[in-house]
Amino acid sequence: MKFFKAALFIFLVLATSGVFAQTSAELKRRRDKLNDELEQLNREYQETASNKKVSLKQLNILKAQINLREEKITNINSEVRNLDNQISESNNTVHSLQNQLDQLKKDYAGMVLFAYRNQSAYNKLMFIFASKDFNQAYRRLKYLQQFGTYRERQAGYIQGTQKDLHVKIVELDKDKKQKNELLQSQEKEKAELGKAKNNQVKVISNLSKHQGELKQQQRDVQKRIARNNKEIINTVRREIEEARRKAEAEAREAARIAAAKAKAENREVVAPTKKAITKNSTNSEILNSTPEAARLSNDFLGNKGRLPWPVAAGQLVHGFGTYNDADGIRNENTGYEIRTNTGAAVRAVFEGEVRTIMDISGTYLVVIKHGEYFTAYQNLRTVNVAKGQKVSTKQTIGTVAVDASTGDATIIFQLYKDKGFVDPRLWLAPN
Incomplete structure (x- = not known):
């Protein structure tokens, strides 16, 4: 019974350790991704730093580095907490x-001592023949046989426990x-974070000398x-009005045909089963007035969080x-501003039709319609599609x-949906 309880305890501990290991693996993958992004930013910063003219790009790279290093430190803290839990469980x-x-x-020592004292065949026979009756003698014989088997089993338990103990000590x-390596990495990241913040102060100071020019660029x-x-x-308003006019025209034409048919057949006009588009119809009803839309x-809704x-x-x-810019000015962002590689391809996030x-x-705006949803892509250098063209998911x-x-x-x-912009974070897959 004691062995069963101990085995159950070990199983639960190992199962718990497995959960920690899975979480730690996810944190490690995130740390590796942050390292890759930081290396890319370091290369870009070195390229901009070689240019004597200080630019906003340097400042943006430094801000991105600071954000990534802070996230990495937080990630390391989570890894250390997980390891602390694993170390506690292992202890x-x-x-x-x-x-x-x-x-x-x-227990085994007691059994060995008992076996030593009763090792002679004479003692075993005396133990059996001293029984009161045959049943007791039979039970004593079985006891001696089981005692030997039990002793061998106990020896196996000892060996297995020693092996488990060695494995846990190694772990x-x-x-x-x-944990020590992570703590050292954390101290290194804190030092690098301090350097990045100092560089940020210097760049901001240098940029302030060209504040007028930069302000004009930002205003533009x-x-x-x-x-x-x-x-x-x-674009959305035009699409709604166009869909409304089309739906109303189709409804009028359907009513005219139904009336003419009823008159020819000398019967009453049957009311249409499809809900008519009126002035009180919602944007969603108007834009979804056709089966395709x-x-x-x-x-599109079914892929929410996976685009x-x-x-x-x-x-x-x-x-x-x-958000606040470098000068502390409050700005409103109606989407995601994403920094990528020079000349990178821009992709449609879902199938739809190009409407604008x-x-x-000097830069292009592309708007794609997905039923009652619209996606917009600003700051394009070139465009590979035409208005009215159907596009597929991930098409350039x-x-x-x-x-x-x-x-x-x-x-x-x-x-964009209904009457305003919505947060892409709820719709795009985790990056």
């Missing part, structure tokens, strides 16, 4: 196994070593984004919502442009 297991081993050895030493970018956003809204809307990113590789610069292509201040629609004010290849991705 408890080692103590439990050691106590069990001591008890098994003590414990490995976890402690890994904001104006372009505002014009793009206005065009996106206008309704199917596309349902498919691919508009670029194959990229880092999020600004997410949806408000517009050149605004153009290439990303380099922002003149920052030197970064960035794309602004937006998602």
Whole structure:
């Protein structure tokens, strides 16, 4: 019974350790990805640092480095906490196994001593013949046979427990070593984070000398984004009005045909089963008035949280919502601003139809309709599609442009539904 309880305890501990190991593996994968992104940023920063003219690109790279290093430190803290839990569990297991081993050895020693004192065949025979009756003699004979088997089994338990103890001690030493390595890595990242923040202060100081020029560049970018956003809204409004007119025209034509047929057959006009589009109809009802549009809307909704990113590789610069720029000015972002590689291909995140292509201040805006949903892609250098063209998921629609004010290849991705922009984080797959 004691052995069963001990085995159950070990199983539960090992199962718990497996959960920690899985979480630790995920954290390690994230740490490796952060290392790759930091290496890429370091290479880009060295390229910009070789240029004597300080630019906003340097500042953006430094800000991205700082964010990634802070995330990496947080990731390491989580790994250390997991290892602390594993080390604690391993210590408890080692103590439990050691106590069990001591008890098994003590019991085994008692059995060996008993066997030694009764090792002669004469003593065993006397033990059997001293029985009161045949049944007792039979039970004593079986006892002696089982005693030998039990002693062999106990010896096996001791060997197995010693092996388990050795394995857990090795795992414990490995976890402690890994924890020390993580703590050293954490200290290194804190030092690098401090350097990056100092560099950021220097770059901001140098940029302040060209503040007027940079401010004008930023204003130009904001104006372009505002014009793009206005065009996106206008595109949606045009699509709603066009869908409304089409639905109303189809309803009138269907009513005319039904009335003519009823008159010819000398019967009353049957009311249409399909819900008519009226002035009170919602945008969703209007845009989903055709079976194809309704199917596309349902498919788009069914892929919520799993849509691919508009670029194959990229880092999020600004997410949806408000943020403060380097000067502390509050800005509103209506989508995802993603930094990617120069000349990177821009992809449609879902099948749909291109409804708008517009050149605004030297860069292109592309708007794609997916039933009642719309996706917009700002800051394209080239466009590979035409208005009215059907596109598929991940189909290339153009290439990303380099922002003149920052030197970064960035794309602004937006998602529009009903009466406003929605957060792409809820729709795009984790990057």
